[in-house]
Amino acid sequence: MVETGYGKKYRVIVVGAGHAGCEAALAAARMGCATLLLTMNLDAVAQMSCNPAIGGLAKGHLVREIDALGGEMARNIDETGIQFRILNTKKGPAVRASRAQADRQLYRLRMKRVLESERSLDLKQGTVNRLLVEGDRVQGVETREGLVFYGERVILTTGTFMRGLIHVGLNHYPGGRAGEPPSEGISEQLRSLGFRIGRLKTGTPARLDGETIDFTLLQPQYGDDPPNPFSFETRYISRTQAPCHITQTTLETHKIILKNLDRSPLYGGVIEGIGPRYCPSIEDKVIRFPDKESHQIFLEPDGLDSAEIYPSGISTSLPPDVQLAFLRTIPGLERVEIMRPGYAIEYDFVDPIQLTPDLQTKAILGLYHAGQINGTSGYEEAAAQGLLAGMNAALSLKDQEPLIIGRDEGYIGVMIDDLVNHGTEEPYRMFTSRAEYRLLLREDNADQRLTGIGRRAGLVSDTRWESYLSKIEALDRGERILEETRISPSDREHLARLGLGELKNGASLRELLRRPEIGIADLLFLCKEIAEFSTEVRRQLEIGVKYEGYIRRQMEQVDSFRRMEKVSIPPSFDFDDVRGLSAEVREKLKKVRPLTLGQATRISGVTPAATGILAVVLKRG
């Protein structure tokens, strides 16, 4: 085939406009790189192919971090969300997380509009068949039509499209998502370039016609009032809000499912990909937990102007007639009609252990992978990687150090560190339990952790930066005030108002706040200045005091973590030259090629003694 150049040369090309691709392209463009975002279907930009929802435990944390760094996801959901809730309000601040229902159409349209209006960014429809590779460096991409786009960096964010295979019952056909074709060429090529490719599986439930559901029988679940936005920039949410509804499967449902298992590709051995255990199909749930009489289902609205309903909790790949039969045994769904049947999809992924922590492939320079291609699941996980890949592509074009977020700095750091050091065997999803410094990585302080980094990269606007600085200034001042303002023992009236008896030596506000029964709101009458702080600032002050002991404990852990992180291992370092490493440890180190001593310690099988030896050898140089 004759190559036809497009004429224009790009610095960064992003392949795929899902959640990872959108963030990657925006970040690169906003950092000043001429960027091309290629997608197979311009009407499916930022498509939510699973739940029409953003956030949840650990995922909400990711979204807030994306926002602090200057990504788009938080603002996009704030603009298009139709129900916002904070989860875990009965637990501590570290594990509270935001979740929102999106209007699916509005979400994608708004993201598309943002992409379109970005000056250095071209958004085009096109199916990439092949990467242009010269030696060990990527040069651009070629589309199905033979059109060539040259670009110095290429970011692959192809989601579930690589050799996608859709299963509905025992039937299967190639597809990247319901109603869309797969992408065939790239994974072949990656394989021939020597990448290890694996296969994963995920599934969705049927989409239901809301007009045929009897909601009057079901318990509604409303969002918080007022809704709390994701972005540190959003002041308030103005869109109309909508509830979800809760129902559940019945014994009858389970009976139908069990009776028809032989028609499930999962149990007929048709599917080879590994599915996520945290997102089991209803078939799995019924089999693995036979004692459970019913499984909860959230009926999530697809949008304000849509009747489609996403029944969360019953993803399935049983044939449509079985789907319909079991759905109709569920309260409220007795007369339900299916609009789109549920299906399972198998797709190729590239084991992320083949990446360096900047998300660049070790084998091909200039090539980055982000999102489901790395074996992750979830929009938020994808977006976070996309953002980092975009930033790192841009940074490398400017000859700057890559941005690697530490495990102590953000969930994004935890995720990427996990991926590149351990690879993954099942779809990787974020959980708060994956973060060892969980008490420090809160949604509420994502800005404190990451705004500075986003600013340095050039993704944080002046207005946001200023409001951030004034928040930090207020926090500093607030801490001083808490320390220095004292209530004297003779101040009986105030003590009484706080519900306190005698205080022999008086107390600072800080000491008062340490008492479990006293919150910062109770202290406002003692100090005007604190009353003038924003609720955000007051909350930070309160958390800082109330959880001081635990926070300090984690800080100490972080200190020792950081010392190891500071020691870098040069890319040219030859592990074969190090005497005294066991063959096994040596192989592991060579496979992962850690960039720091700290990273080396996290590779499974690398012993403390081995890291000790490495430390010394590194110093010797």
Added chain:
Amino acid sequence: MRVSGSRAEEVLGRIFRTRRAQWPLDSHHLYHGQIIDVDGNTVDDVLATVMRGPRSYTGETVAEIHCHGGPIVIRRILDLFTDFDIRIARPGEFTLRAFLNGKLDLAQSEAVVDLIRSRSEDARHMALDQMEGKLSRLLRKFRSSLVEILAEVEAWIDFPEDDLEEPDRDRLVIALKTLEGDMVRLLATFDSGRVLREGASVLILGRPNVGKSSIMNLLLGEARAIVTEIPGTTRDLIEENYILDGIPLRLIDCAGVRETEDPVEMAGVSRAREKMLSADLILMVIDGHEGITRDDEAVHEECRGLRFITVANKSDLPPAPLPSPFTAEPLRISARTGEGLEELKRKIGTTFRRGSLESPDTILLCNRRHREALGRAREGTKMAQSALFSGEPPEHAALGIREALQGLGEITGETTPQEVLEQIFSRFCIGK
């Protein structure tokens, strides 16, 4: 003995007494003083120095203690440090710290690599030995209980939308408490475990000519110590290894303790007094035939607060009446005829076999590093209990359990996060 880190000086201040100087000590000066245990008893006469960072080997503040040596004294001082939460260095850690703080001399590095390598080899062999034992099985049991509890707590944290039942705090607290109890019991075996590994010292003490050397020989079954009729013949310390029913002992015979003018003998006497403090057991020998003298009373006085057995020797001769406090069932033996030897052995044996050593199945904690790591595991377990008990959010309990798991992991070499997720998914029905 060297302590490095921000708390080095503070902890030295707590266990080191010196009359010569005021705190804070001058950096890089050597001070003479005593190491004092928590009860105020002198452990050893030492020289100590503080080297404030960055002018030190590691670049951090370092405290050094030069003691009189002897594994027992070192051990005691180490134990004091660990009581103050000072951790034992990992193989090569001083060097690693020095390196991390930019203090490592390049020329040394080659040698240091070898050093770390050889030490870690040792450590690995020890680890292998331990791994095969019952100890590792027990630790694995601790670990799986912790993982199980953690899975429950983590599921509670991470899946608020999944219709899971909130776990019963009381039940978790009880489970953790039980586990902590098991850990405490294992920790308590450390003394016996250490004895098994390092040997216990048994000091044979008494005024001249009561038959100390004869008793030592009787135990050893050979004439190692010199037996004479001239009082004060044994002027130096004589140490012999001796295995009593599988317990390794170091028997120490020393000069008779009495007021003396002879300078050589005096030196021996003072060495005997020194040994008293570090001995694991003292056999206080009196002459059952001659009876008690003022020297015996003085020795008895010095033994107060120490672990000792009174042995009345020469039971082959007619007994003299014993005044208080010697009346309380002294063990009567005859070094000459061997009468009472079995009884003596039995008594020594039980001293070191108290509690945990009794049954042959008992699991012992021998390694100092292990004790320390298990101590941290216990702390974490305790913290998790109190967090759960006082109604704090579950992530605080999780922090404690994780610290506990980390402590155990340092002994068994296993890490956990992935495993916890496995547990969650297999036990709870989770997911959309």
